[in-house]
Amino acid sequence: MVVRQVRGNNVGRTSDTPNTPLPGRSRxxxxxxxxxxxxxxxxxxxxxxxxxxxxxxxNYRAPESTEYLPTGRPGEVAIYQDSLKAGLRFPLHPFLVEFFCTFNLSPGQLVPNALRMLNYYLLVCxxxxxxxxxxxxRLLFEMKPLDRYDCFVVFSHRDQGIPVHDHFKIPNFPTSNSGWKSRYFFVxxxxxDFPFPLDWGVPPFEDFNTTPILTESEIDSLIILRVxxxxxxxMNDVLTDDALVSVGIGRPYDMSADKFTEDFLEELARRNSRSQRKRRRDNSSVDPASSEANPAPDHQDSLSVDPSPAVQTATVLSLRHAAFRKMCDQVDKIEQTDRLLEKKSNDLLDCRRALSEKTELxxxxxxxxxxxxxxxxxHExxxxxxNHKAQSLEENIGRLEGELTARGESTVEEYQCTDEYMMTVAMVGVRGREMAxxxxxxxxxERCPTIDFSGAPFMPVDDEEEDED
Structure with missing residues (x-):
């Protein structure tokens, strides 16, 4: 991660005198x-x-009675106890170093809740x-000064043009950080030297709150973060030592530690005992600075021995075991999703088969x-x-009857009175009428040989049909 150089290329350098600001940098x-x-x-x-x-x-040093914020010895930076509760650990994560260098701020200028918000964003990413x-x-939050103290920085959600449901969702903050300004020491x-500014600078509220231009990958990250x-x-449940260590934000021990002693093992066992865990929960709200009247036992104050690689290995194994459980859960979810997809695929095949059969029918x-x-x-x-043939026959027989009537012949009427004619008429359909x-x-x-039927408009009669008749 590249650290940005701003304001006179003076980022990450310390001054010879604590009260002398860096060149090109205002206080x-x-x-x-x-x-x-x-x-x-x-x-x-x-x-x-x-x-x-x-x-x-x-190296850690308690301030003398004549030392006030933000002064300190050369190379030192002021750190609050509440900043440690907010997840601040040394060495700082490169993202935090880039943040402090970009805006020329010292870690002590971020109020505890602002540091919680910054660390939570880093943890989620x-x-x-x-x-x-x-x-x-910057697009998720805006920078504001603390009431009565414009040297301190607080963060809040951006409200201009951004609906509430599109805000970056964060856990609840502690209800009170009262007295945090007086609980500080020097590191x-x-x-x-530290790779970030040590002297306090003027927070660049206006520069921070301008709308930045994001890249495509940053836009994708912004969309993911908002959902x-x-x-x-x-925040206290999220920004734990285990969570910070798991992503490399901080670590409880130095990786170059020496072998630990029996005193450290006894103290470690005592701290991990059930009674001590309950006592720490009961005294979690007690300020270490306010318990000066009841100092800890001598063996606890002198506990400065680092753990051996065995403890480090146990920590790594614990983290790997947690990662393995998480991976197993993800595998189970993937297998469950695969089974569901297979079932839906079979249902889809059945639907396609039924649709094919219905299409064939x-x-x-x-x-x-x-x-x-x-x-x-x-048939039509x-x-x-x-119908056309029957109509033609009716017209022809009508003409014949007219001709016979004009000649005074009564042959047709006689024929219509015969049984043969009645049987012929009784035949069903057009075929029966034609035969009639x-x-x-x-x-x-046969009955009227004197009449010339050669010119009569009758349909020609086949020999086969006459034989059948």
Whole structure:
């Protein structure tokens, strides 16, 4: 992660004199800096170092009675006890170093809840596999000064044009941080210097609150962050040592520690006992600086021996076991999802098979309908032809009757009175009428040889039909 250089390329350097600002860098108004002395002593400081498992690669010093914020010896930075509760650990994560260097701020200028918000954002990004970005953080939150102290920085959700449901969801903050300004001490590296500003600068509220331009990957991260549910109910439940260590934000022990002694083992066993865990829960709200009247036993104050690689290995195994359980849960979810997908695939195949069968039945039905329509059309054609023939025969027989009537012949009336005619008429359908007309023609020719039927408009009669008749 590249650390941004701003304001005269003076980031990460310390001044020779604590009261001398860095070149090109302004200091906040001294009247807005609290002038309360620290309540820390060497005894309470040692208990704090042991309680939070602070790195042995740094030196810790309780302020003298004449030292106030933000002054300190060269190379030192002021740290609050509540900042440790908020997840601040040394060495700082590169993202935090980049943040302090980008805005020329010292860690002591962030109020505890602001530091909680910054660490929580970093924790979520690390757990979700996202690259932490200062510009994304700027788009989620805005920087504001603390009441009466413009040297301190607080964060709040951006409200301009952003609905409440699109805010970055965070757990609840502690109900009270009363007295945090007086619980501070000084820290410096055992070797080298801090890679971030030590002197307090003027917080760049206006620059921070301008709308940044995001890259495509940052836009994707922003979309993911706005839909993630809080990791817990309260910040104290989320920003634990185990959670911070699991993502590399801090570690309880130095990796280059020496072998531990029997005293450390006894103290470690005592701390992990059930009674001591209950006592720590009962006294979790007690301030180490306020317990100076009841100092801890001598063996606890002198507990400065680092754990051996065995303890480190146990810690790593515990983290790996937790990661393995998480991986097993994910595998179970994946297998359950695969089974559900397989069931849905089978259901889909059944639906496709049923649809194919119904399609075939529909095609067969359409073919039958087409065949019936064809037969019906042929039947209608035949019916029209028969009707046309019958109509022609009726017209012809009418003309013949008219001609016979004009000649005074009564042959037709006589024929209509015969049984043969009645039987012929009784035949059903157009075919029977046609046969009747033909029989009438034959009968008339036989009975009336004097009439010339050669020009009569009768339909021609086939020999086969006459034989059948």
């Amino acid at each position: 906040p108004n001294l009247h807005t800096i609290p002038k309360s002395p620290s309540t820390y002593t060497e005894s309470t400081l040692k208990r704090t170092v042991n309680h939070f498992f602070l790195s042995k690669a740094h 690390m757990l979700k596999g996202l690259e932490p970005s200062i510009d994304v953080f 410096r590296p055992a070797d080298g 993630i549910a809080p990791l817990g109910q309260s 529909l095609e067969e039905r359409e073919a039958r309908i087409a065949e019936l329509e064809r037969l019906l059309a042929e 054609d035949l019916l029209q032809q028969s 007309f033909r029989k009438s023609r034959v009968w008339l020719i």
